Amino acid sequence: MKNIKKYLNENGIKFEDKNTGSYSAYVKFMINNIIYVITDYNNEYEICTIDRKMVVETKTQKDIIEELQEVA
Numbered sequence: 001m002k003n004i005k006k007y008l009n010e011n012g013i014k015f016e017d018k019n020t021g022s023y024s025a026y027v028k029f030m031i032n033n034i035i036y037v038i039t040d041y042n043n044e045y046e047i048c049t050i051d052r053k054m055v056v057e058t059k060t061q062k063d064i065i066e067e068l069q070e071v072a
Helices: 003-010 061-071
Strands: 017-022 023-030 034-040 045-049 055-058
Touching: 003 017, 003 023, 003 061, 023 045, 034 061, 045 061
Parallel strands: none
Antiparallel strands: 017 023, 023 034, 034 045, 045 055
16 A cells, blocks of 8 residues: 555645554545545455446555546
C-alpha cells in the first residue's frame, strides 16, 4: 500500500486509512464525488467504489495506480 499512498499524496488526494502499525488493510478516498476503497488481501489488491458498481482486482500496486489514473 506504500506506493498507492505515495501516489495519492503526490496527487493531492486526501485519504483515510485503517493503519494498525506497519500494516494498513484499506485506503478510502474520494475522486469526483465518488468514494473509492482499495483493500489489500495478502498482496492481492482490490479497488472498488463504495457501492461496488466498479470492482477491479489486481496482483500489483502498479495496476491499482493505473486504474486510479483512469478515474482521476
